[in-house]
Amino acid sequence: MNAGINKNKRKRSHIWGIFAEYFCAGYLMLKGYSILKMRYRNHGGEIDIVARSGRMVIFIEVKARGEKDAALYSVTPAKQRVLARAAEGFIATHAKYSHHDLRFDVMVVTSRVKIHHIKDAWRL
Secondary structure: OHHHHHHHHHHHHHHHHHHHHHHHHHHHHHOOOEEEEEEEEEOOEEEEEEEEEOOEEEEEEEEEEOOHHHHHHOOOHHHHHHHHHHHHHHHHHOHHHOOOEEEEEEEEEEOOOOEEEEEEEEOO
16 A cells, blocks of 8 residues: 555656756746757766757756755755766767856756746856
């Protein structure tokens, strides 16, 4: 019985996470960003959103959590390294962006369906 409850909870969390990614992409488009890729995956890892604004390519980690702080703490240094490797892979396979500036952002969607956009959340 408990396994079924956990499975349903995981499924709801997964759906909530996907919703948060597309919700954030829509928000970014309204702010004038171009969405280059959603859920981009390569040998280095996965990036939730790859966007462009002018000569800047932005790699965005989206977190859907009840509270903003909990989401921010979940982007650990290890997770940042995975995102950096995935970003390197993206640039390596999309040479037209190799001379763009790069930025790593975190976007948090809280349970109140509020977006928090933390620009330049960390640097390599």
